[in-house]
Amino acid sequence: MNTYSHSAPMGAGPAGPGGVARPKSLLRFAQYYDQAALLGWVLFTSVPSQGVLALPRYLLVGYFVLGLVIHSRHTLGGFVRGWPSLVLPLMCLVSTIWAPSSSDAIRLGVFMFLTAAVAIYAGTRMSGRDILLCYFLGEIFGAVLTVLHPTPDGGGAWTGPFSQKNFLAAHMFIMYACGFPLLFDPSANKLLRLLAAIFVPLGAVIILLAHSATTLLLLVGSTSALIAHVFVWQPATRIPMARTFLVLVIVVMGLIITTVLFGFTQFNAESSLLSALGKDSTLIGRTFMWQIAYRIMDQHPFTGLGAVGFWRPELGAANEITRYFFYEHYTKFSFHNSYLENGVQFGYPGYYFTFFLAAWGCWGAFRVWTRNQTLHNAIFMVLALMVVVRSNAETDLAAELAPTAILMFIGALRRDAPTTVQPPAPEPLLETGLPPGDPRHGRLYPRSPPLRR
Numbered sequence: 001m002n003t004y005s006h007s008a009p010m011g012a013g014p015a016g017p018g019g020v021a022r023p024k025s026l027l028r029f030a031q032y033y034d035q036a037a038l039l040g041w042v043l044f045t046s047v048p049s050q051g052v053l054a055l056p057r058y059l060l061v062g063y064f065v066l067g068l069v070i071h072s073r074h075t076l077g078g079f080v081r082g083w084p085s086l087v088l089p090l091m092c093l094v095s096t097i098w099a100p101s102s103s104d105a106i107r108l109g110v111f112m113f114l115t116a117a118v119a120i121y122a123g124t125r126m127s128g129r130d131i132l133l134c135y136f137l138g139e140i141f142g143a144v145l146t147v148l149h150p151t152p153d154g155g156g157a158w159t160g161p162f163s164q165k166n167f168l169a170a171h172m173f174i175m176y177a178c179g180f181p182l183l184f185d186p187s188a189n190k191l192l193r194l195l196a197a198i199f200v201p202l203g204a205v206i207i208l209l210a211h212s213a214t215t216l217l218l219l220v221g222s223t224s225a226l227i228a229h230v231f232v233w234q235p236a237t238r239i240p241m242a243r244t245f246l247v248l249v250i251v252v253m254g255l256i257i258t259t260v261l262f263g264f265t266q267f268n269a270e271s272s273l274l275s276a277l278g279k280d281s282t283l284i285g286r287t288f289m290w291q292i293a294y295r296i297m298d299q300h301p302f303t304g305l306g307a308v309g310f311w312r313p314e315l316g317a318a319n320e321i322t323r324y325f326f327y328e329h330y331t332k333f334s335f336h337n338s339y340l341e342n343g344v345q346f347g348y349p350g351y352y353f354t355f356f357l358a359a360w361g362c363w364g365a366f367r368v369w370t371r372n373q374t375l376h377n378a379i380f381m382v383l384a385l386m387v388v389v390r391s392n393a394e395t396d397l398a399a400e401l402a403p404t405a406i407l408m409f410i411g412a413l414r415r416d417a418p419t420t421v422q423p424p425a426p427e428p429l430l431e432t433g434l435p436p437g438d439p440r441h442g443r444l445y446p447r448s449p450p451l452r453r
Helices: 026-045 051-070 072-081 083-097 102-125 128-148 165-183 190-209 213-233 242-264 269-277 286-299 316-324 338-371 375-391 403-413 440-444
Strands: none
Touching: 026 051, 026 102, 026 128, 051 072, 051 102, 072 083, 072 102, 072 403, 083 102, 083 338, 083 403, 102 403, 128 165, 128 190, 128 375, 165 190, 165 213, 165 375, 165 403, 190 213, 213 242, 213 375, 286 316, 286 338, 338 375, 338 403, 375 403
């Protein structure tokens, strides 16, 4: 029996008692709530948010935390897989015993836990395709603001809405990498592919104008690897043992190049790299701060100074560093190194655990890619590598609600089952037991002779 009213307007729901059409429920959009929340999260973190702009970000964090509780049957496995992301928040809470300010240590621990919570929820509730799409669309906002207001610094490098050129380059690299799969996905929406065709090249141009040498090297290396993945690695599945041969060729070429550079020519990788990047041997004064960080870790090897224990206005060493970098008054600063930042706060346990956290992020993304070697999973490996490279000069793995750290945690704890090709359905058999059109019909089962009259 038809349950729809003939007089109901187009798009109305099933007819209720008396033949009156019921309106469609808004619950049919529930499947997009997570995507909308993550898109909003990326949108409000793609540019520095202060004052009233920070309120939506905290509301979205509350949505993710509430979702972890409501969907605990699904997210509990994410907590188990993502346990390394919860260790630093625990260190913050434990360090309240000796930290200069217990309230600051508790606050940092809570926000570090929220950093892991966002990653665990997104990694367990959303597909890799949707996660990359949300990050691509969210970072477009930062790209548009950069084009409208490039705000070059004293050296001519673009900074956009960010305080530093390196921050701008990192966000544009995320937009570039997350939009890259749309260019080679024929099943994607045409409008999304058009946006990718516009903003992926624009992201590369902005990285070039930002004069961020490290991100530029990442751009060149990742583009070469992803193009090889699309046009060489994936088609190699059609040839038996082709991928094994490619791996052997890459390993042999790497060994030959390493032997020639370091065995025969006495190549100095550090000085050559710094010269190519246009950096001095002190890395713009970073080595001065790193020496202070190592000295503090030697003085407090097992406990450190506690969470938020060094960068405080009442601490003379912190003010000395800010004056070294030409700040007249104390300002919030960092050691520009995730490992040393955690080492100063939590001692050598925090220092070495940060290395473990970076290795876990790369290994998790690589493990997912080995199970299902798609371009989307390869992007998560590239993003994890970006975070590891940045963590040597920035505090991505020691900062609260860091977008780059959340991306790496997502790539490490997510699951992506291998795609399986369903076999075609068998054709229906005729009474003879053979499929229709089989040439054996007439040969095995000849027509019956005509009846004699």
